[in-house]
Every structure is written in C-alpha cells, then in structure tokens.
Amino acid sequence: MDSVAGIGAFLASKRVEERGRAIGIDFSDDMLAKATKAARDNGFTNVELRKGDVEDRIPVEDNSVDVAVRMDWQEWSFLT
16 A cells, blocks of 8 residues: 555555555545556556545555555655
C-alpha cells in the first residue's frame, strides 16, 4: 500500500508481481486520475487506486495489508 497514488504503488506492484496487489491511496481526484491513466497505459494490472486521507482514515480493511510505504516527492526526485 502506498499512501500517495504515485510511484510507490507502481514500484510495489513490480515487487509483488501477480502474486499480490498494490494499493495506492490519495485524496486528490486529479492525482487518482493521473495514476489510473498511468496504470492503464503501462499495463499495471495489479494496482488498485483508492480515494482516501491517510491522516484521517486509511481506506483498507484491518489486517488486509502486509506492507505500507510512503514515498514523498523528495524521495522521488532522487529516483529520477
């Protein structure tokens, strides 16, 4: 699970491959739309994107996620 619908969800999906799924969460409709398009355009079939606010309530069921990551824009800038 990535707490911002961006690169973290896509990196996680590569890691779990078809054995699992990656969930990206964002509160912004614009970011969710961009991430949805990126997933579709790049064949990420195991990425699920959800609207939510990680500071208020994470939209996942209890005990349903094995790993949670959060990649901030500063970390992303080092990866590019």
